[in-house]
Amino acid sequence: MSAGQPPFDSPEIRRLTPVIGPGYTYGSVTDKISAIVLTRPTSLGWFIGFSIAFSLMGLMTVAIGWLIIKGVGIWGINIPIGWGFAIVNFVWWIGIGHAGTLISAILFLLNQKWRTSINRFAEAMTLFAVACAGIFPLIHTGRPWMAFYMFPYPSTMGLWPQFRSPLIWDVFAVSTYGTVSLLFWFVGLIPDLATLRDRSVQKPMKVIYGMLSMGWRGSARHWHRYQSAYLLLAGLATPLVLSVHTVVSFDFAIAIVPGWHTTIFPPYFVAGAIYSGFAMVLTIAIPLRKAYGLEDFITMRHLDNMAKVMLATGLIVAYGYFFEFFMSLYSGNKFDVFLVQQRLHGPYAPFYYALILCNILTPQFLWSYKMRHNVAVLFIMSIVVNIGMWLERFVIVVISLTRDFVPSAWGRYSPTFWDWATFIGTMGMFVTLIFLFVRVLPAISIAEMRELVAETSEDDK
């Protein structure tokens, strides 16, 4: 801890770095957040950002269209590296989603007030990340129009999915995760949609928000059940989010490929998911609060706390790397030992070192109070961690597959233009959805901010 930092979590530090700026009332938080959607003119910056993102999304559409015409041969995958970018990107995106659920569900159960202003867009981020993630395994099947084969439906052939396969577990885990995240997000939105309905002036907006809010009127009897349902959803989403990346890690851990077949995968995948997810929340939150002047709602306290979570999960990930390394050597299994040598000295060694640099070494700056309170540093750090976590999945997928048991089965992998186009295209889709989201829905939960105003005014008494 550096000098000049007040004692940990004292009343002093809470006053210095509040979760909400001073002087807000129920009316003023409502005005400020709903104005972003209802009255503020759409800025030129929004249009520029949206256009860039939308063009990239167009690139994705072209890449997927070409894939459907030509087949997966346009990618760099081959035998033995059948997984390539598609699975690397799938795991990366789904991991990013996890922070949204962590913030909205686990921090809710732990009664952390600082979650309030970031949970809404973190949940939106989850949904959009899951949407991006879902694309990859779908198109990786080669014949995406046959993907319904993975769902248990009564087919004329009397055939059922292989429920013993981690790939089927994945289908259930990811689709459940997507559904529950959507429900959680929508339930949270209902009171805010009612606010937008009551405050919008134009008739079409009133009708659309009115239909979406389903006639919510803030009745105490409704709130009573609403709170039960919300708490239950939080309680359900918590084990769910842990299960999803566990199941994703099973895709690897159940296989016997060297470097994959380890019991440390589930916890270290979950930690890595939360790590990259918090990095992505920071990547979005920092420009968002700047662009819409939300510094009073997304305060330095939020950024500081997120940086701390990143540091903590980053250390768990580092522990995972260390034990992965140690157990490979300690096992004495020659294939595992060889894999470690390949990571350190093989053709993809630079990726491994870049991974260690991005995920383990760089985040150590976050021990410093000054660094955690420097917005520019946090933004750069969040991008570095995002890159690092992508490299981690690349290292896991590619190094293991290029160097398995028999030298005659060794291979090389390099992505093609279409691999990159699809990957960058999904980033475009993600950013496009984020841009649309902040324009048409409240990016911060208004109802929960009012609750926070009520609670903080009680604290002051």
Add this chain to the structure above:
Amino acid sequence: MLHRSHIYGVMGEFETPEQLIHAVEKVREAGYRRLDAYAPFPVEGLSEALGLKRNMVPIICLLGGLAGGVGGFFFQYWASAITYPIDIGGRPLNSWPAFIPVTFELTVLGAALSAVFGMLALNKLPQPHHPVFNVHRFTHASSDRFFVCIEARDPQFHLADTARFLQSLHAHHVSEVSDD
């Protein structure tokens, strides 16, 4: 009592959650039972003041979760061991540990869907129109004001008296709620 059939109730507006809870307590002390409170966020202590009991959402959620889990497990068992058994090197057909991930996911899915749709059904939502929306100032119920509505169904309801009673609780505004 003249226009009783056209009146849904009488509504009082309050500025703070404390005033709302105080008003609800007084209204209930005065013997009114058909009433509801409206707030822009869940107010702590309001359910107790209104005398709301435990609700049905948790039990619906539990049943949904059980249905998802039990149904999910036995579906996998049926598909893998009964209707499409594949013998791979004599391994057991009912390989139950391998069915657990999907069972877990379906438990969560069933519980979450039933919690949300159960909550909406018990709240009788979606309900696009409700008499309280006829009150012009009710748009503030979704931003910064708190309302109590004593409904005309209440046996003790009397338009003028009830309105006066709400006034005596320092309601900011008191308005009739028409039924159409």
